[in-house]
Amino acid sequence: MERAGRGILARSNNGSVVSAWVGAEQNCSDPIVEEASAIRRALVKAKLKGWNRIEIQCDCKVVVDKIMEENNQDARIGTIVEDIMNMKEDFCTCSFSFREREGNYVSHELAKFALNLVTDIQWKDSVPAWLTSLARRHMGAVAPIL
Template identity: 40%
Template sequence: MVGGSHKATLKECGPDRVNLTINLFWQIWKARNRRVFDNEIQNSPNIVSKAQVEWLEYEHAREEEKEQTATANIKEHQMRGQTAGDDDVCLFTDAAISSRMIRTGQGIVARKWNGMIMKAKAIVNQYKGEPSKEEALAIRNAMLMAKQVGWTKITIHSDSKSVIDQIHSGHEYDSTIATILEDVQDLTSHFVSSRFVCISRSENEISHALAQFAIQLVNDIEFPVWLMDLVRKQMRVVAPFCN
């Protein structure tokens, strides 16, 4: 009996019950202010009834908003799917630095436009790195990997806005990464199309985790076994389509 009573209590104290209770308190507070400032008296049934009506209206509006958002996401995904071809490849890159270990790591993940992972690589270097340089190197290495495999249409994703902005600028490079970005520009000639997109860290979790993992390595490796679990986890939260 104790277990059953406890479960019933938990059910009664769900989010809907909490939201309704908060709205009821709010209506009581407003009724109190009318009584104090306007000498207006409201009876208890009216207060409870108004709290219920407003709560139901709020829940209805929230459900409509969820449906509209879901519909918009589906349409967006369909449009992206229609514009992307089977030979379009999304390359996600990131870099990590460990001052304590005096190592740097690069993570590169290649995915089809529909999210399917095609290839991944973790690269380790034993030196003290600089963020912009390592991010630029990760982009260059991703393009070299794409060239070696034979992909012709690529989109490079990176969460390093400064590096992506410099690539878009064409020639205004920082002196520390100028040579690397010149290589990046030269490599674009090997592809039918190549784009460079800045994304948020939350959209780049897989390559970020791979870069962190690379720091622990002795040699570069391709496609660590645990990566697929991370991919599946991210794809349940983040839309897998290219930008």
């Protein structure tokens, strides 16, 4: 049975890591569905944190384009895109941008790490040293997302 890992990294305006989440799904579906679901999950987490200005970066151009076009006609992700558009209204500022895999490296590495997990992990007050170091090394590759 295939698994899909997800990694969500939240940075402050100055680029420092403020929170991170990792987890895996047992029944891996279409990668586009997994990416759209990860964005929806990131919005839920940001809302629960009380953040009101966010930027979501994703390395799946198809999903970002569907969100930007507000196109929920895709049978695979239409409902998820509709959820994302509805949740977007909960924030003062909420934007979405496409980043090449190299620019989204830390989230990708977190997703790979998640494949070995039995349960989800959330780091909120204290982020592990390896994650802080990884994020610091790749800080120039992405814009802050808070």
